Amino acid sequence: MQEALLEVKQLKKHFPIEGGVLKQQVGTVKAVDGVTFTLHKGETFGLVGESGCGKSTTGRMLMRLLEPSEGEVLFDGKEMISLSKNEMRHLRKDIQMVFQDPFASLNPRHTVEKIIEEPLIVHKLGNKAERKKRVKELLEIVGLSSYHAKRYPHQFSGGQRQRIGIARALAVNPKLIIADEPVSALDVSIQAQVLNLLEDLQKELGLTYLFIAHDLGVVRHISDRVGVMYLGRIVEMADSEKLYLNSKHPYTQALLSAVPVPDPEYGKDRIILTGDVPSPSNPPSGCPFHTRCPKAMDVCSSVVPEFREIEPGHHTACHLYEEDHV
Amino acid sequence: MEQPVLNVSKLKTHFFTDDGEIPAVDSVDFHINKGEVLGIVGESGSGKSVTSLSIMQLIQAPGKVVGGEITYKGENLLTKSEKEMRKIRGNEIGMIFQEPMTSLNPVFRIGNQLIEGIRIHKKWNKKKAWEHAISILKLVGLPRAEELMNEYPHQLSGGMRQRVMIAMAMACDPEVLIADEPTTALDVTIQAQILELMKKLNRETNTSIILITHDLGVVAEICDRIVVMYSGKIVEQGNTKDIFQQPKHPYTIGLIESVPDVRVRKDRLYSIPGNVPKPGSIHKGCHFAPRCSFAFDKCFEEDPVLLDAGSNQQARCWLHEDEKKAAVLERVNS
Ligand SMILES: Nc1ncnc2c1ncn2[C@@H]1O[C@H](COP(=O)(O)OP(=O)(O)OP(=O)(O)O)[C@@H](O)[C@H]1O
Ligand SMILES: Nc1ncnc2c1ncn2[C@@H]1O[C@H](COP(=O)(O)OP(=O)(O)OP(=O)(O)O)[C@@H](O)[C@H]1O
Ligand code: SF4
Ligand code: SF4
Ligand SMILES: [Mg+2]
Ligand SMILES: [Mg+2]
Numbered sequence: 001m002q003e004a005l006l007e008v009k010q011l012k013k014h015f016p017i018e019g020g021v022l023k024q025q026v027g028t029v030k031a032v033d034g035v036t037f038t039l040h041k042g043e044t045f046g047l048v049g050e051s052g053c054g055k056s057t058t059g060r061m062l063m064r065l066l067e068p069s070e071g072e073v074l075f076d077g078k079e080m081i082s083l084s085k086n087e088m089r090h091l092r093k094d095i096q097m098v099f100q101d102p103f104a105s106l107n108p109r110h111t112v113e114k115i116i117e118e119p120l121i122v123h124k125l126g127n128k129a130e131r132k133k134r135v136k137e138l139l140e141i142v143g144l145s146s147y148h149a150k151r152y153p154h155q156f157s158g159g160q161r162q163r164i165g166i167a168r169a170l171a172v173n174p175k176l177i178i179a180d181e182p183v184s185a186l187d188v189s190i191q192a193q194v195l196n197l198l199e200d201l202q203k204e205l206g207l208t209y210l211f212i213a214h215d216l217g218v219v220r221h222i223s224d225r226v227g228v229m230y231l232g233r234i235v236e237m238a239d240s241e242k243l244y245l246n247s248k249h250p251y252t253q254a255l256l257s258a259v260p261v262p263d264p265e266y267g268k269d270r271i272i273l274t275g276d277v278p279s280p281s282n283p284p285s286g287c288p289f290h291t292r293c294p295k296a297m298d299v300c301s302s303v304v305p306e307f308r309e310i311e312p313g314h315h316t317a318c319h320l321y322e323e324d325h326v
Numbered sequence: 327m328e329q330p331v332l333n334v335s336k337l338k339t340h341f342f343t344d345d346g347e348i349p350a351v352d353s354v355d356f357h358i359n360k361g362e363v364l365g366i367v368g369e370s371g372s373g374k375s376v377t378s379l380s381i382m383q384l385i386q387a388p389g390k391v392v393g394g395e396i397t398y399k400g401e402n403l404l405t406k407s408e409k410e411m412r413k414i415r416g417n418e419i420g421m422i423f424q425e426p427m428t429s430l431n432p433v434f435r436i437g438n439q440l441i442e443g444i445r446i447h448k449k450w451n452k453k454k455a456w457e458h459a460i461s462i463l464k465l466v467g468l469p470r471a472e473e474l475m476n477e478y479p480h481q482l483s484g485g486m487r488q489r490v491m492i493a494m495a496m497a498c499d500p501e502v503l504i505a506d507e508p509t510t511a512l513d514v515t516i517q518a519q520i521l522e523l524m525k526k527l528n529r530e531t532n533t534s535i536i537l538i539t540h541d542l543g544v545v546a547e548i549c550d551r552i553v554v555m556y557s558g559k560i561v562e563q564g565n566t567k568d569i570f571q572q573p574k575h576p577y578t579i580g581l582i583e584s585v586p587d588v589r590v591r592k593d594r595l596y597s598i599p600g601n602v603p604k605p606g607s608i609h610k611g612c613h614f615a616p617r618c619s620f621a622f623d624k625c626f627e628e629d630p631v632l633l634d635a636g637s638n639q640q641a642r643c644w645l646h647e648d649e650k651k652a653a654v655l656e657r658v659n660s
Binding site for chain 2: 196260
C-alpha cells in the first residue's frame, strides 16, 4: 500500500465578486469547487485542464498562499488548514513551489546566490559558510555552475532561470514540490531539458510532485497519475496510462482528441466541442460540462454527477457510468 | 511550373540597437503557392514575427529591412510607397497578429472595426459593408453575428476575439493570409475549432495561408509545406510529410524528438543541449554548431548554405555536401 503524503478533501475556494458603489457582494466565482485527491510519497500527480479551471488556485491553497473557503488538507497525516501562520512555518519547509514565469518569480536586483540562499535564511539553516557551500551544491544539482552564483537573473536564458527557481525550491530539502506550469514559458528544446532535470531530481531525492500544466503531452510524460479539472472540479482521475489510453469522461475524451499531434500521417477522429468554457461565476446546473457535452442526456442538466470510482483506481464524475444509466 | 503568389528572396531585416546591429532576419528565402498552407516554425526569437512584419512593411525603428526582395504578383513590395502598401494590406494580404489586442481597438464596436476596411478596399456603402461583415462573422462560426456587431472586444472570450480577428483579416478576400501564432494563447479545445476554421477557409476560398507557430503539432495538422527557422535563418524546408518522416537538419531532428507525445510515453525525452543563441551572437560557422552532436571541423569555420537533401527538401547543414556524411542522419531517423 502506498503511503499518502498529502490528502486533499473537498477543497473549495469561492471568490466574492464585489460591485456597485457600496462594494457589495454581487456574486461568487467558484474557482475551486470541491476537489479531492491524494498524493502518494514519491509520485508525480498531474493536474490538467483549460485556462481558468482552477489549477493555480488549488496549488496556491496547498501552499497556504490562499486561504481555502472549505475543505481539509492533511500533510503527512496532519491537518494543515487550521494551523496558524506560525505553526505553518515548519510545514512550509516541506512544501515548496516552482512557478510558471521564471523571470517574474526571481528578484531582478538579487544575485543568484542571494536568491537561492534566501529560503535557508528564512528557515535558519546553517551558518554563512555552510549556506554558501549549499548554494554551490544546488547550482550543480540543477546543471548550472558555481561561477553563476554572482550573476543576476537577467543574465540567464529562460531555461536557466527555471533551473534557478528549481534550485531555490530544493534549498530546504522539501518533501513536496508544487510546480505550476514550470515549462510552459520555455522553448520546446529547453522544455525537454527541464522535464528531464525534474525527473532526475525526483529519483535522486525521492521528491513528490504536484505538476500543474495545460499541456497534455507534457503531463502524460511526467505524471504517474493525472486529474483532469473542469470548472473548479476534478472530473476524471486515474493512472496516467489508463487515463490517456482509456479515458471515460466525455470532457477528457474531447480534450485528448483536440491535441494536435506532431505526425501528419496520423488520422484521427476529432471531437470538436462547440461553444466556450462557461464562467465559474455562473456555472451550469447539474453536470458543469452539460452545455458542451456531445453525450449529454436529460438528467445531466439537473443532477450533479457524483465523483466515483468506476474501476479500481479510476474515478470519474459522469452519469454515463452510474448504474441506472449503464 | 506555376508562379508563386508571394516570393521572398534574400530578405534581411536588422535591428540597430545600443548593443549593435542585430540580424533578426538574415537572408531568408521562401515562397508560397496559390491555395497552399505554409508553416513557419522555430523557437522564440528565431525571426518568425519579424519576417511576417517585413512582408507587410510594418517594421518599426530601430528595425529596418536592409536587403532582399518580396515579390507579390510580380511586383516588389519593398519599392512600394506607404500609400500603395495600405491598399495591399488587408485587401491583398491579410494578417492576424501575435498580440490580438493590438489589432482590435477596445473603444470601437466590433461592427465598426470590421466594416472600416471593407468600405475602404471595396468602396461599398455602409449597408452593404455591414451585411458583408455579418456574413463573414457567420463564416468564421460565430453565433449571434448580428448582435456581436454592436458589442465591444472586451465582451468576447479569447476564442471569440480570435475568430473576429480572422474575420477581419478575411473580410476583403485576401489572396494571402499571414497568421502569426493564431492559436497560441487559446485552450486546446478552442484551438481545435480555429484550426478547423482555417482549413475550411483555405479549402473554400483557396486563400494561401502562412501559418507561424512554435507548435509542431499545429504544423503537422494543417500545413502542406514547412520552413524551419533558427537564429534568423531558414535551416530546413520541405513538404510537411517529408520533414516529419525524414528531417534532414540536426536541429529539426532534435526539435521533433523533444516534443512529448500524447499518444505514447517516451522513456526519456531527447533534449538538445545548450541554449537558443541570440541572433548576431555567433559570428563564425554554423549557428547550431555549439549545440549540435554531429558538428565537425568545417561547421565551426564556415556558415553552411542551404543544400539539397533529397525529395524536394533542403537543409542548411554541411552533412549534406557528402552522401556518406548525411547517412548518419538516416540512422538517427530510423
Ligand atoms: N483573486 C481572485 N479573485 C477573483 N477570481 C479569481 C481570483 N483568482 C482566480 N480567480 C478566478 O478563478 C478561476 C480559476 O483561476 P486559476 O488561476 O486557478 O485557473 P488556472 O486553471 O490556473 O488557469 P490558467 O491555465 O489560465 O493558469 C478563474 O476564473 C479566475 O478568473
Ligand atoms: N524592437 C526590437 N528591438 C531589438 N531587437 C528586436 C526587436 N524586435 C525583434 N528583435 C530581434 O529580432 C529577433 C526575432 O524576433 P521575432 O519577434 O521575429 O521572433 P519570433 O520568432 O517571432 O519569436 P516568438 O516565438 O517569441 O514570437 C529577436 O531575437 C530580437 O533579437
Ligand atoms: S454527466 Fe452528462 S453532460 Fe456530464 S459529462 Fe457525463 S454525459 Fe456529459
Ligand atoms: S552544419 Fe555542422 S553544426 Fe551545423 S547542423 Fe550541420 S552538422 Fe550540425
Ligand atoms: Mg494557472
Ligand atoms: Mg513572434
